[in-house]
Amino acid sequence: MFSKVVVVTLALLSFAEILLHLDDVRNHLPEPRPYYSDNVEKRLRALNNTIAEKGKIDLLFIGSSIVRTNFKPLFFDKKIYEKTGIPVVSFNGGLSDLSPDRVRLYFENFFLKHASPRIVLQGIRYPELKSSSEAEDYKRFRKGCIERAWFNQSLFGKLKVFAIENIQLLYYKGMLTAALQRFYSFNQSIIKIDTRGYNMQDGSNLSDAKRKSLVDAVESPYSDIIYVKNYHKGFSHLKRTIDICKKQGIDYVLVNVPEHGDKFLNAEGGKRLYDLYISELKKFANQESILLIDTTNSNPDSYRNDRDYSDYHHMSVAGAERFTKELASVISVYLLENGVVAKDFRRSCKS
Numbered sequence: 565m566f567s568k569v570v571v572v573t574l575a576l577l578s579f580a581e582i583l584l585h586l587d588d589v590r591n592h593l594p595e596p597r598p599y600y601s602d603n604v605e606k607r608l609r610a611l612n613n614t615i616a617e618k619g620k621i622d623l624l625f626i627g628s629s630i631v632r633t634n635f636k637p638l639f640f641d642k643k644i645y646e647k648t649g650i651p652v653v654s655f656n657g658g659l660s661d662l663s664p665d666r667v668r669l670y671f672e673n674f675f676l677k678h679a680s681p682r683i684v685l686q687g688i689r690y691p692e693l694k695s696s697s698e699a700e701d702y703k704r705f706r707k708g709c710i711e712r713a714w715f716n717q718s719l720f721g722k723l724k725v726f727a728i729e730n731i732q733l734l735y736y737k738g739m740l741t742a743a744l745q746r747f748y749s750f751n752q753s754i755i756k757i758d759t760r761g762y763n764m765q766d767g768s769n770l771s772d773a774k775r776k777s778l779v780d781a782v783e784s785p786y787s788d789i790i791y792v793k794n795y796h797k798g799f800s801h802l803k804r805t806i807d808i809c810k811k812q813g814i815d816y817v818l819v820n821v822p823e824h825g826d827k828f829l830n831a832e833g834g835k836r837l838y839d840l841y842i843s844e845l846k847k848f849a850n851q852e853s854i855l856l857i858d859t860t861n862s863n864p865d866s867y868r869n870d871r872d873y874s875d876y877h878h879m880s881v882a883g884a885e886r887f888t889k890e891l892a893s894v895i896s897v898y899l900l901e902n903g904v905v906a907k908d909f910r911r912s913c914k915s
Contacts, residue, residue, distance in 0.1 A: 600711055604674070607657060607761050611678055614655055614760060621679040623654035623895075625761075626671050626805075627687035630821045631658030633878045635687065636888045637760035643892035648899055655679070656761030663692055664801035672808055673714045684814050685857075685891075686805060687821040689877060690786065690841050693798035764874070764881050785831035786838075799848050806852055817895075818849055820858040822887065823877040825868030838864050855898060859890040 599605060615621060625635045637654040644652050657675050659667075667686065675681075757763040802818065809816040820842065828834035842862045849856035860866050872883030879887060 601660070603659060606757055607659070608678065610757060610759055610761050611655055614653065615679065618653045620653055621655050621681050622652040623683045623685060624657050624675060624679060624681035625654065625685050625687065626657045626667055626675065627821070628662040628667070628692060629658060629660040630689055630877050631687040632656060632660065632762070633764060634821055634884050634887055636762050636884050638758065639885055640888050640892050643889055644896055647893065647896035650899060654760065658687070658761070664688065664798055668801055668805040668808070669714060671805055676812065681814060683817060684809055685817045685819050686802070687819045689821050689823055693795050764884070785827050786834055795844050802848070803852065806854060817855045817857060818845065819891065820845060820856070820860065822860050822867035824873050825864040827876050828864040829868070835864065857891060857894050859887060
């Protein structure tokens with residue numbers, strides 16, 4: 565009797581495993597939650613679909629939510645092609661709440677497992693660079709089954725990740741619970757991304773009323789009174805990502821993502837703080853022999869139009885297109901000046 569129960573149980577589990585490998589079945593199920601957020605799974609599906617359609621990822625944008633909302637890959641690719649004739653394929657790998665050390669964690673353990681980009685562009689803003697990893701709360705990230713194993717680089721941890729990623733019953737574990745929690749909490753803030761990982765913040769522009777509520781909450785302007793000159797930890801995390809890229813033969817580009825100019829210009833010493841911040845970025849870029857892109861040209865006032873922002877650091881659609889266009893202009897020159905890269909792009913596109 566016991567053996568029959570075991571056989572039936574194994575048969576049912578095997579049948580369920582087979583079903584979960586079918587796209588038609590998965591497409592009708594709530595998204596699985598093996599990661600800390602279902603937004604990671606959304607990006608994985610979009611990434612795999614892009615690779616299936618295009619056969620490659622040429623440029624990968626990585627960073628926090630400022631990358632997620634401010635870089636528009638489809639628009640970027642269009643502008644690159646208009647300027648160079650090179651049909652590149654870019655993807656937005658921005659994820660919310662990532663400091664530079666977490667960006668490195670996802671880049672190394674997640675994105676590089678699924679894509680082989682030729683160029684990586686990492687977006688950064690002032691508070692992310694100066695934040696200390698010790699002050700960050702890792703609890704929510706450790707809740708993810710896969711992320712929890714990343715922190716444990718033992719053989720057991722690696723085997724656990726392999727099992728979760730390849731056994732669908734483990735991959736979909738907790739899916740129903742997460743779906744019910746979202747339903748009962750009436751959570752309507754589910755992030756919708758396009759086919760290349762981009763999504764706008766909330767569709768609205770920065771207004772006087774919105775500005776007041778943001779300042780009253782957590783978005784007070786920066787001031788050199790709170791300036792912390794030692795960026796050592798922030799740069800050390802960036803360097804780890806750069807070293808990974810060098811080992812993989814990937815070009816690395818550091819991008820200063822412009823916040824609303826009021827963040828620096830509406831407080832005493834704010835402009836001086838911005839100058840020091842940009843100076844530190846330039847010094848670091850020179851030391852690491854990497855390209856630094858600063859579309860503000862050291863002037864925070866150049867990004868001070870309310871129409872370009874949904875809040876003080878997430879851009880509106882118009883702002884994201886403006887920033888992406890300026891970014892594409894710099895990368896176009898970079899591609900054309902670097903003949904080997906440009907030829908490689910053309911060759912890969914023809915093959």
